[in-house]
Amino acid sequence: MSNDPPGFELPLRLFLGFRTLIDALHAELARQGHPDMRPMHGFVMQAVGVDGTTAVELGRTLGVSKQAAGKTIETLERLGYVERARDPRDTRRKIVRLTPHGLDALARSARIFDELRAGWAATLGEERLRALEADLRLVTPHEVFRLDVPGWFG
Amino acid sequence: MSNDPPGFELPLRLFLGFRTLIDALHAELARQGHPDMRPMHGFVMQAVGVDGTTAVELGRTLGVSKQAAGKTIETLERLGYVERARDPRDTRRKIVRLTPHGLDALARSARIFDELRAGWAATLGEERLRALEADLRLVTPHEVFRLDVPGWFG
DNA sequence: ACACGATAGACAACCTGGTTCACCATTTAG
DNA sequence: CTAAATGGTGAACCAGGTTGTCTATCGTGT
Numbered sequence: 001m002s003n004d005p006p007g008f009e010l011p012l013r014l015f016l017g018f019r020t021l022i023d024a025l026h027a028e029l030a031r032q033g034h035p036d037m038r039p040m041h042g043f044v045m046q047a048v049g050v051d052g053t054t055a056v057e058l059g060r061t062l063g064v065s066k067q068a069a070g071k072t073i074e075t076l077e078r079l080g081y082v083e084r085a086r087d088p089r090d091t092r093r094k095i096v097r098l099t100p101h102g103l104d105a106l107a108r109s110a111r112i113f114d115e116l117r118a119g120w121a122a123t124l125g126e127e128r129l130r131a132l133e134a135d136l137r138l139v140t141p142h143e144v145f146r147l148d149v150p151g152w153f154g
Numbered sequence: 155m156s157n158d159p160p161g162f163e164l165p166l167r168l169f170l171g172f173r174t175l176i177d178a179l180h181a182e183l184a185r186q187g188h189p190d191m192r193p194m195h196g197f198v199m200q201a202v203g204v205d206g207t208t209a210v211e212l213g214r215t216l217g218v219s220k221q222a223a224g225k226t227i228e229t230l231e232r233l234g235y236v237e238r239a240r241d242p243r244d245t246r247r248k249i250v251r252l253t254p255h256g257l258d259a260l261a262r263s264a265r266i267f268d269e270l271r272a273g274w275a276a277t278l279g280e281e282r283l284r285a286l287e288a289d290l291r292l293v294t295p296h297e298v299f300r301l302d303v304p305g306w307f308g
Numbered sequence: 309a310c311a312c313g314a315t316a317g318a319c320a321a322c323c324t325g326g327t328t329c330a331c332c333a334t335t336t337a338g
Numbered sequence: 339c340t341a342a343a344t345g346g347t348g349a350a351c352c353a354g355g356t357t358g359t360c361t362a363t364c365g366t367g368t
Contacts, residue, residue, distance in 0.1 A: 005284070005287055006267070007267030007268035007269070007271035007272075010271055010287060011171075011176060013291065014168050014169075014172040015168075015169075017168045018169045021164065021168070040325090054345070055346065056345055064327090065328080066345075067326085067347080067348090068327075070346070071324085071326085072325075075325090090334075090345085092334045092345045092346070093334095093345060093346085110160070110162060112161075113160070115161070116164075117158070117161035117164050118161075120293050123293055124289050126158075129289075130159070131285070132285075133159055133164060133167060135278050135286050136171050136286075139174065139274050139277055140171050194354090208317090209316075210316060210317080218354085219357080220316080221317090221355085224317070225353080225355085226353095229354090244363075244364070245363065246316040246317070246363045248317070
Protein backbone atom coordinates (compact mmCIF):
# COMPACT_ATOMS: atom_id res chain seq x y z
CA MET A 1 0.00 0.00 0.00
CA SER A 2 1.35 3.39 -0.89
CA ASN A 3 -0.22 5.01 2.16
CA ASP A 4 1.48 2.72 4.65
CA PRO A 5 3.68 4.52 7.15
CA PRO A 6 7.30 4.53 6.07
CA GLY A 7 9.15 1.49 7.37
CA PHE A 8 11.81 3.49 9.16
CA GLU A 9 9.33 4.87 11.69
CA LEU A 10 8.81 1.48 13.32
CA PRO A 11 12.37 0.91 14.58
CA LEU A 12 12.57 4.55 15.60
CA ARG A 13 9.39 4.34 17.69
CA LEU A 14 10.49 1.07 19.23
CA PHE A 15 13.80 2.60 20.17
CA LEU A 16 12.18 5.78 21.47
CA GLY A 17 9.78 3.71 23.56
CA PHE A 18 12.66 1.72 25.00
CA ARG A 19 14.70 4.82 25.64
CA THR A 20 11.78 6.64 27.21
CA LEU A 21 11.25 3.84 29.71
CA ILE A 22 14.92 3.42 30.49
CA ASP A 23 15.47 7.14 30.94
CA ALA A 24 12.45 7.35 33.24
CA LEU A 25 13.71 4.35 35.18
CA HIS A 26 17.10 5.88 35.76
CA ALA A 27 15.73 9.28 36.64
CA GLU A 28 13.64 7.60 39.32
CA LEU A 29 16.49 5.30 40.42
CA ALA A 30 18.69 8.35 40.86
CA ARG A 31 15.98 9.87 43.04
CA GLN A 32 15.84 6.66 45.10
CA GLY A 33 19.51 6.49 45.99
CA HIS A 34 21.07 5.00 42.85
CA PRO A 35 22.40 8.02 40.96
CA ASP A 36 25.45 6.15 39.65
CA MET A 37 23.59 3.36 37.92
CA ARG A 38 23.89 3.44 34.14
CA PRO A 39 21.47 1.70 31.77
CA MET A 40 23.97 -1.07 31.14
CA HIS A 41 24.40 -1.86 34.81
CA GLY A 42 20.81 -3.01 35.13
CA PHE A 43 21.25 -5.53 32.34
CA VAL A 44 24.49 -6.80 33.79
CA MET A 45 23.12 -7.09 37.31
CA GLN A 46 20.11 -8.92 35.98
CA ALA A 47 22.53 -11.30 34.29
CA VAL A 48 24.49 -11.72 37.53
CA GLY A 49 21.25 -12.75 39.19
CA VAL A 50 20.61 -13.60 42.82
CA ASP A 51 22.69 -16.78 42.61
CA GLY A 52 25.85 -15.07 41.45
CA THR A 53 28.05 -15.93 38.51
CA THR A 54 31.63 -15.69 37.29
CA ALA A 55 33.33 -13.48 34.74
CA VAL A 56 33.50 -16.20 32.11
CA GLU A 57 29.88 -17.18 32.63
CA LEU A 58 28.75 -13.56 32.59
CA GLY A 59 30.64 -12.96 29.37
CA ARG A 60 28.86 -15.89 27.77
CA THR A 61 25.48 -14.69 28.99
CA LEU A 62 26.04 -11.17 27.74
CA GLY A 63 27.74 -12.18 24.53
CA VAL A 64 31.00 -10.41 25.26
CA SER A 65 34.54 -11.59 26.03
CA LYS A 66 35.42 -12.68 29.54
CA GLN A 67 37.82 -9.72 29.75
CA ALA A 68 35.07 -7.26 28.93
CA ALA A 69 32.81 -8.92 31.48
CA GLY A 70 35.65 -8.65 33.99
CA LYS A 71 36.02 -4.94 33.39
CA THR A 72 32.32 -4.35 33.83
CA ILE A 73 32.37 -6.36 37.05
CA GLU A 74 35.22 -4.19 38.30
CA THR A 75 33.17 -1.08 37.62
CA LEU A 76 30.13 -2.52 39.37
CA GLU A 77 32.33 -3.59 42.27
CA ARG A 78 33.78 -0.12 42.57
CA LEU A 79 30.22 1.26 42.69
CA GLY A 80 29.29 -1.21 45.40
CA TYR A 81 26.70 -3.19 43.43
CA VAL A 82 28.56 -6.51 43.38
CA GLU A 83 31.30 -8.20 45.35
CA ARG A 84 33.69 -11.00 44.46
CA ALA A 85 34.83 -13.96 46.53
CA ARG A 86 36.91 -16.98 45.67
CA ASP A 87 35.04 -20.21 45.17
CA PRO A 88 36.28 -22.64 47.87
CA ARG A 89 35.51 -25.63 45.61
CA ASP A 90 37.58 -24.27 42.74
CA THR A 91 40.09 -21.66 43.74
CA ARG A 92 40.48 -20.45 40.20
CA ARG A 93 36.93 -19.16 40.15
CA LYS A 94 35.76 -15.89 41.63
CA ILE A 95 32.07 -15.79 42.35
CA VAL A 96 30.41 -12.48 41.64
CA ARG A 97 27.43 -11.75 43.86
CA LEU A 98 25.08 -8.83 44.20
CA THR A 99 25.56 -6.81 47.37
CA PRO A 100 22.55 -5.63 49.38
CA HIS A 101 22.93 -2.35 47.49
CA GLY A 102 22.77 -4.23 44.23
CA LEU A 103 19.74 -6.25 45.29
CA ASP A 104 18.08 -3.02 46.37
CA ALA A 105 18.71 -1.51 42.93
CA LEU A 106 17.22 -4.57 41.25
CA ALA A 107 14.15 -4.61 43.49
CA ARG A 108 13.55 -0.90 42.98
CA SER A 109 13.99 -1.30 39.22
CA ALA A 110 11.30 -3.97 39.14
CA ARG A 111 8.90 -1.76 41.07
CA ILE A 112 9.62 1.27 38.91
CA PHE A 113 9.17 -0.74 35.72
CA ASP A 114 5.77 -1.84 37.00
CA GLU A 115 4.83 1.76 37.70
CA LEU A 116 6.00 2.86 34.27
CA ARG A 117 3.96 0.12 32.68
CA ALA A 118 0.96 1.32 34.68
CA GLY A 119 1.57 4.79 33.25
CA TRP A 120 1.43 3.41 29.72
CA ALA A 121 -1.69 1.47 30.64
CA ALA A 122 -3.28 4.70 31.80
CA THR A 123 -2.54 6.30 28.44
CA LEU A 124 -3.35 3.41 26.14
CA GLY A 125 -5.72 1.36 28.25
CA GLU A 126 -4.81 -2.02 29.66
CA GLU A 127 -6.29 -3.85 26.68
CA ARG A 128 -4.26 -2.04 24.04
CA LEU A 129 -1.12 -2.32 26.11
CA ARG A 130 -1.63 -6.06 26.41
CA ALA A 131 -2.21 -6.25 22.68
CA LEU A 132 0.99 -4.28 22.09
CA GLU A 133 2.95 -6.64 24.30
CA ALA A 134 1.36 -9.67 22.64
CA ASP A 135 2.19 -8.32 19.18
CA LEU A 136 5.78 -7.63 20.17
CA ARG A 137 6.08 -11.18 21.48
CA LEU A 138 5.03 -12.41 18.05
CA VAL A 139 7.76 -10.57 16.19
CA THR A 140 10.68 -10.89 18.62
CA PRO A 141 12.77 -13.89 19.68
CA HIS A 142 11.07 -15.94 22.35
CA GLU A 143 13.94 -16.03 24.80
CA VAL A 144 14.04 -12.67 26.44
CA PHE A 145 17.55 -13.07 27.69
CA ARG A 146 20.82 -13.44 25.85
CA LEU A 147 20.28 -9.97 24.43
CA ASP A 148 23.89 -9.06 23.92
CA VAL A 149 23.16 -5.42 24.45
CA PRO A 150 26.65 -4.22 25.39
CA GLY A 151 28.68 -2.87 22.54
CA TRP A 152 26.14 -3.95 20.01
CA PHE A 153 25.82 -0.46 18.67
CA GLY A 154 28.69 1.15 16.74
CA MET B 155 -3.75 -5.97 38.67
CA SER B 156 -1.65 -8.79 40.04
CA ASN B 157 -1.88 -10.71 36.75
CA ASP B 158 -0.45 -7.92 34.65
CA PRO B 159 2.74 -8.84 32.83
CA PRO B 160 5.81 -7.72 34.74
CA GLY B 161 6.84 -4.21 33.82
CA PHE B 162 10.32 -5.19 32.79
CA GLU B 163 9.07 -7.16 29.79
CA LEU B 164 7.91 -4.04 27.98
CA PRO B 165 11.31 -2.33 27.57
CA LEU B 166 12.87 -5.68 26.76
CA ARG B 167 10.39 -6.39 23.99
CA LEU B 168 10.71 -2.87 22.62
CA PHE B 169 14.46 -3.24 22.54
CA LEU B 170 14.29 -6.70 21.04
CA GLY B 171 11.92 -5.43 18.37
CA PHE B 172 14.26 -2.58 17.56
CA ARG B 173 17.27 -4.83 17.56
CA THR B 174 15.55 -7.45 15.42
CA LEU B 175 14.76 -4.87 12.76
CA ILE B 176 18.18 -3.26 12.85
CA ASP B 177 19.98 -6.61 12.71
CA ALA B 178 17.83 -7.72 9.78
CA LEU B 179 18.50 -4.41 8.05
CA HIS B 180 22.23 -4.76 8.37
CA ALA B 181 22.27 -8.39 7.37
CA GLU B 182 20.47 -7.41 4.20
CA LEU B 183 22.60 -4.30 3.69
CA ALA B 184 25.71 -6.46 3.95
CA ARG B 185 24.26 -8.70 1.26
CA GLN B 186 23.60 -5.68 -0.93
CA GLY B 187 27.11 -4.30 -0.93
CA HIS B 188 27.32 -2.48 2.39
CA PRO B 189 29.06 -4.92 4.73
CA ASP B 190 30.93 -2.21 6.63
CA MET B 191 27.92 -0.23 7.71
CA ARG B 192 27.29 -0.29 11.45
CA PRO B 193 23.97 0.52 13.07
CA MET B 194 25.19 3.94 14.10
CA HIS B 195 26.21 4.91 10.61
CA GLY B 196 22.64 4.81 9.37
CA PHE B 197 21.54 7.27 12.02
CA VAL B 198 24.43 9.57 11.33
CA MET B 199 23.96 9.47 7.54
CA GLN B 200 20.27 10.17 8.01
CA ALA B 201 21.29 13.19 10.06
CA VAL B 202 23.73 14.29 7.36
CA GLY B 203 20.85 14.23 4.90
CA VAL B 204 20.87 14.86 1.17
CA ASP B 205 21.70 18.53 1.63
CA GLY B 206 24.86 17.94 3.63
CA THR B 207 25.85 19.44 6.93
CA THR B 208 28.89 20.40 8.99
CA ALA B 209 30.53 18.83 12.01
CA VAL B 210 29.15 21.44 14.39
CA GLU B 211 25.65 21.16 12.99
CA LEU B 212 25.80 17.37 13.01
CA GLY B 213 26.95 17.42 16.61
CA ARG B 214 23.95 19.56 17.55
CA THR B 215 21.56 17.29 15.65
CA LEU B 216 22.91 14.15 17.26
CA GLY B 217 23.34 15.66 20.68
CA VAL B 218 27.09 15.09 20.88
CA SER B 219 30.12 17.38 20.87
CA LYS B 220 31.44 18.74 17.59
CA GLN B 221 34.64 16.76 18.16
CA ALA B 222 32.74 13.52 18.51
CA ALA B 223 30.78 14.35 15.37
CA GLY B 224 34.06 15.11 13.62
CA LYS B 225 35.48 11.71 14.56
CA THR B 226 32.40 9.91 13.32
CA ILE B 227 32.58 11.86 10.07
CA GLU B 228 36.19 10.77 9.66
CA THR B 229 35.17 7.15 10.06
CA LEU B 230 32.35 7.53 7.56
CA GLU B 231 34.73 9.31 5.20
CA ARG B 232 37.25 6.50 5.46
CA LEU B 233 34.49 4.03 4.59
CA GLY B 234 33.51 6.10 1.56
CA TYR B 235 30.03 7.08 2.73
CA VAL B 236 30.61 10.82 3.01
CA GLU B 237 33.04 13.37 1.64
CA ARG B 238 34.09 16.79 2.85
CA ALA B 239 34.65 19.97 0.91
CA ARG B 240 35.32 23.53 1.97
CA ASP B 241 32.39 25.89 1.77
CA PRO B 242 33.34 28.63 -0.74
CA ARG B 243 31.10 31.14 1.04
CA ASP B 244 32.70 30.50 4.42
CA THR B 245 36.12 28.96 4.22
CA ARG B 246 36.02 27.95 7.86
CA ARG B 247 33.23 25.51 7.17
CA LYS B 248 33.64 22.06 5.71
CA ILE B 249 30.50 20.71 4.14
CA VAL B 250 29.91 17.01 4.72
CA ARG B 251 27.97 15.38 1.89
CA LEU B 252 26.85 11.86 1.20
CA THR B 253 28.75 10.19 -1.61
CA PRO B 254 26.85 8.14 -4.21
CA HIS B 255 27.81 5.14 -2.09
CA GLY B 256 26.25 6.81 0.94
CA LEU B 257 23.10 7.76 -0.96
CA ASP B 258 22.87 4.19 -2.18
CA ALA B 259 23.07 2.91 1.37
CA LEU B 260 20.34 5.29 2.49
CA ALA B 261 18.05 4.38 -0.41
CA ARG B 262 18.55 0.67 0.17
CA SER B 263 17.94 1.13 3.91
CA ALA B 264 14.60 2.80 3.20
CA ARG B 265 13.55 -0.02 0.88
CA ILE B 266 14.65 -2.71 3.33
CA PHE B 267 12.84 -1.04 6.21
CA ASP B 268 9.67 -1.03 4.12
CA GLU B 269 10.11 -4.71 3.39
CA LEU B 270 10.72 -5.49 7.06
CA ARG B 271 7.60 -3.58 7.99
CA ALA B 272 5.70 -5.60 5.40
CA GLY B 273 7.01 -8.74 7.08
CA TRP B 274 5.61 -7.60 10.42
CA ALA B 275 2.34 -6.71 8.70
CA ALA B 276 2.19 -10.24 7.32
CA THR B 277 2.57 -11.63 10.84
CA LEU B 278 0.36 -9.24 12.75
CA GLY B 279 -1.96 -7.96 10.07
CA GLU B 280 -1.83 -4.42 8.76
CA GLU B 281 -4.47 -3.25 11.22
CA ARG B 282 -2.69 -4.44 14.33
CA LEU B 283 0.61 -3.09 13.06
CA ARG B 284 -0.97 0.31 12.49
CA ALA B 285 -2.43 0.16 15.97
CA LEU B 286 0.98 -0.72 17.38
CA GLU B 287 2.55 2.24 15.58
CA ALA B 288 -0.26 4.53 16.73
CA ASP B 289 0.12 3.37 20.34
CA LEU B 290 3.85 3.90 20.25
CA ARG B 291 3.32 7.41 18.92
CA LEU B 292 1.16 8.11 21.95
CA VAL B 293 3.81 7.15 24.48
CA THR B 294 6.96 8.48 22.77
CA PRO B 295 8.16 12.02 22.08
CA HIS B 296 6.56 13.50 19.01
CA GLU B 297 9.70 14.57 17.24
CA VAL B 298 11.23 11.47 15.79
CA PHE B 299 14.64 13.01 15.35
CA ARG B 300 17.08 14.37 17.89
CA LEU B 301 17.35 10.92 19.36
CA ASP B 302 20.82 11.25 20.71
CA VAL B 303 21.49 7.59 20.24
CA PRO B 304 25.30 7.66 20.20
CA GLY B 305 26.91 6.95 23.50
CA TRP B 306 23.65 7.02 25.36
CA PHE B 307 24.23 3.56 26.72
CA GLY B 308 26.89 2.92 29.33
C1' DA C 309 38.53 50.49 8.56
C1' DC C 310 39.32 47.75 11.90
C1' DA C 311 39.38 45.44 16.29
C1' DC C 312 37.04 42.21 18.79
C1' DG C 313 33.77 38.51 19.79
C1' DA C 314 31.71 34.46 17.92
C1' DT C 315 32.15 30.46 15.15
C1' DA C 316 34.27 26.17 12.53
C1' DG C 317 37.50 23.00 12.72
C1' DA C 318 41.51 20.45 14.47
C1' DC C 319 44.54 18.46 17.99
C1' DA C 320 45.60 16.45 22.48
C1' DA C 321 44.63 14.07 26.67
C1' DC C 322 41.60 11.32 28.92
C1' DC C 323 37.44 7.95 29.98
C1' DT C 324 34.65 3.75 29.07
C1' DG C 325 33.80 -0.47 27.21
C1' DG C 326 34.75 -3.33 23.70
C1' DT C 327 38.49 -6.49 21.20
C1' DT C 328 42.60 -9.96 20.78
C1' DC C 329 46.81 -12.02 22.36
C1' DA C 330 49.48 -13.90 25.94
C1' DC C 331 50.21 -15.66 30.32
C1' DC C 332 49.65 -17.87 35.09
C1' DA C 333 47.27 -20.85 38.30
C1' DT C 334 44.35 -24.48 39.05
C1' DT C 335 41.48 -28.28 37.99
C1' DT C 336 40.34 -32.38 35.42
C1' DA C 337 40.99 -36.16 32.35
C1' DG C 338 43.69 -39.74 30.07
C1' DC D 339 51.33 -37.81 36.73
C1' DT D 340 51.47 -35.30 32.90
C1' DA D 341 48.78 -32.76 29.59
C1' DA D 342 44.78 -30.33 28.25
C1' DA D 343 41.11 -27.40 29.58
C1' DT D 344 39.49 -23.67 32.29
C1' DG D 345 39.19 -19.13 35.14
C1' DG D 346 41.26 -14.87 35.82
C1' DT D 347 44.39 -11.14 34.66
C1' DG D 348 47.31 -7.81 32.14
C1' DA D 349 48.74 -5.37 27.95
C1' DA D 350 47.97 -3.22 23.65
C1' DC D 351 44.70 -1.62 20.76
C1' DC D 352 40.17 0.40 18.78
C1' DA D 353 35.82 3.15 18.62
C1' DG D 354 33.44 6.97 20.31
C1' DG D 355 32.57 9.82 23.80
C1' DT D 356 34.28 13.95 26.84
C1' DT D 357 36.79 18.60 27.91
C1' DG D 358 40.24 22.03 26.99
C1' DT D 359 43.11 24.63 23.91
C1' DC D 360 44.38 26.63 19.65
C1' DT D 361 44.01 28.72 14.87
C1' DA D 362 41.61 30.68 11.10
C1' DT D 363 37.87 33.01 9.47
C1' DC D 364 33.64 35.60 9.66
C1' DG D 365 30.71 39.39 11.12
C1' DT D 366 29.59 43.36 13.66
C1' DG D 367 29.90 47.82 16.19
C1' DT D 368 32.36 51.79 16.82
